[in-house]
Amino acid sequence: MLLDGGSRCLRNVLGRFATGVVAVAATDPADGTRAGLVANSFCSVSLEPALVSFCVAHTSSSWPRIRAAGLLGISILGAGQREAANRLAASGTDKFRGLPWTRSPGGTPVLEGSLAWLECSVEAEYPAGDHTIVVTRVRALDATADGEPLLFYRGVFGGFSR
Secondary structure, eight states: OOGGGHHHHHHHHHTTSOEEOEEEEEEOTTTOOEEEEEESOOEEEETTTTEEEEEEETTOSSHHHHHHTSEEEEEEOBGGGHHHHHHHHSSSSOTTTTOOEEEOTTSOEEETTOSEEEEEEEEEEEEETTEEEEEEEEEEEEEOOOSOBOEEETTEEEOOOO
């Protein structure tokens, strides 16, 4: 099949590639409110310096608030955090209501139960089609739990069996 099928065809093909899921969050220093989003485009960019990246849709209303905070927290979600991923993927709600979270050393929101977290600052942003590629510098991190990852596959959150 060629790309003639448009974005629906592309989504169908790329949906067959399973990805991990992260929550990206920050706290507004002016009023203490939290903003968050979910990304499945997270990846390591460099070990020296320590850089990671994720992609954000241009239509995201959460990203401008997260960017403005200066520091952001990235929580690597575990298989049991499907509800948290769904909540953070929704728009127009208090995404953190009822979600257990803590703070990183710099004060960024980190979801409790995550497999690991990273505290980052934005290093660079690159426009890419209908998304922005965000490269961040890792300031602090920790692997906090063992367990299976939350995966995104064919448009849904889930896990895998060995």
